[in-house]
Amino acid sequence: MITYSTMRIGTIFLRLTFLFIGSFLLNPSLLAQGQGDYKTLRGINPRYPDNPTYKTFTAAAYPVAIGLPIGIMAVSLITDNEQGKKISYEMMGGIVITAAGTGLLKQLINRPRPYETYADIYPDSRESGNAFPSGHTSLSFSTATTLLLTTKKWYIAAPAYLWGCGVGYSRMYLGQHYPSDVLVGAATGAAGAYLAHVIRKKWFNGPRKRKLFQLP
Numbered sequence: 001m002i003t004y005s006t007m008r009i010g011t012i013f014l015r016l017t018f019l020f021i022g023s024f025l026l027n028p029s030l031l032a033q034g035q036g037d038y039k040t041l042r043g044i045n046p047r048y049p050d051n052p053t054y055k056t057f058t059a060a061a062y063p064v065a066i067g068l069p070i071g072i073m074a075v076s077l078i079t080d081n082e083q084g085k086k087i088s089y090e091m092m093g094g095i096v097i098t099a100a101g102t103g104l105l106k107q108l109i110n111r112p113r114p115y116e117t118y119a120d121i122y123p124d125s126r127e128s129g130n131a132f133p134s135g136h137t138s139l140s141f142s143t144a145t146t147l148l149l150t151t152k153k154w155y156i157a158a159p160a161y162l163w164g165c166g167v168g169y170s171r172m173y174l175g176q177h178y179p180s181d182v183l184v185g186a187a188t189g190a191a192g193a194y195l196a197h198v199i200r201k202k203w204f205n206g207p208r209k210r211k212l213f214q215l216p
Contacts, residue, residue: 017146018190025080027165033181038114038118038178039174040172040178040179041172041178041179042120044119044165044173045121045175046173049124049173049175054173054174055170055174057163057169057170058174061136062136063166064140064143065095065139065140065142065143066139067117068091068143069087072087072088072091073085073089076088087146087147087150087151090149090193090196091146091147091150091193092148093199094140094193094196094197095142095192097142097192097193098139098142098188101138101191102135102185103157105184106129106130106132107130109111109132111130112131113131113176114132114175119148123174131176131178132181133181133184134168136165136167136168137167137168137181137182138186138188138189140163140189141161141166141168141190143160144157144160144163144164144191145189145193145194146161146193146196146197148160148161149194149197168182168185169182
């Protein structure tokens with residue numbers, strides 16, 4: 001059952017997220033004018049971004065985000081754990097929604113990678129695709145948010161969010177994203193996970209009794 005407080009907080013969060021992202025869609029020049037964005041990144045990105053810890057955070061982002069729900073589903077099928085199956089379905093749904101939203105924003109905003117604009121930003125490698133928002137960060141925060149919403153255990157959610165923060169920081173350290181790319185990526189991932197949570201609760205957890213986002 002989705003409580004009043006959960007629905008209220010979630011609805012407010014989604015509206016703020018859409019408002020925040022919408023400001024960039026309506027005025028893409030905000031990104032181009034963001035000297036603070038560049039200066040912050042310049043302070044994070046070293047001349048030789050070869051720290052193995054940050055490289056590992058980035059390299060593990062997609063495998064963990066995709067492999068975790070598959071692993072949970074496999075264990076749940078073996079042990080006949082219905083709760084585990086629900087977590088896996090919800091996590092997969094959050095990833096799909098998050099990936100779709102991230103891909104759409106990348107095409108709409110069309111922001112170049114930082115090193116394509118500034119000669120003093122040093123990437124660990126030259127990646128394809130646009131910068132805004134960070135896909136690695138969005139998927140990691142989608143996974144963390146799903147764990148928070150489904151388990152409601154801080155000792156599970158906290159490490160997951162720390163991992164997400166590590167992924168986001170690594171994307172800046174490696175010269176692949178501006179801070180705003182990471183921030184919006186995190187918001188997109190959290191919003192995608194929350195939408196998946198609401199959809200599962202409303203449509204796949206018993207009869208539909210209320211409209212989406214309607215408070216009980």
